[in-house]
Amino acid sequence: MVSLLERLMRKISVAPFTQLGLSSPCWEWTGAADRFGHGRGKLDGRNCHVRRAIFAARGVPLRPDQHVIALCCNSRCVNDDHLVVGTADEVRAFDRFGHVGIGDLLLAKQLIEDGEMTADYIAFCWGISEALLVNAMARCWWEGRFLQKAS
DSSP states (O other), X not given: OOOHHHHHHTTEEEOSSOOTTXXXXXXXXXXXXXXXXXXXXXXXXXXXXXXHHHXXXXXXXXXXXXXXXXXXXXXXXXXXXXXXXXXXXXXXXXXXXXXXXXXXXXXXXXXXXXXXXXXXXXXXXXXXXXXXXXXXXXXXOOSSXXXXXXX
16 A cells, blocks of 8 residues: 555656755645645545645644745745745745745844844744744755855
């Protein structure tokens, strides 16, 4: 018998590039999609977003009020390294037309490391939870420092 995860992995292809700020390329869903381009699949005989099915297959239970956010803003991406869990409002902050992107996360990480701002202040300003901010920043990386302080 084929497991749910094995069945889902058959419909995934690896993107040919890695987005700046992320450590791995997108894993793009090649199966059915909804009108917004988000992957759709079956979980326990019911249609659902593939990202939720991936989390379920990995043993991560999600409540109905929890949503899966792709930091890469790729609607077909199901790479665990790009996914975080948040609320509906947090999804809107991180979506393609939202006000938080990978560059913002890298800048926030730099400001926190330099002691210029705190994670709770940045999270408050962006309208997201501090836990989500910390989790999202942990998934982003940058080789070397990209901000140089003025001398």
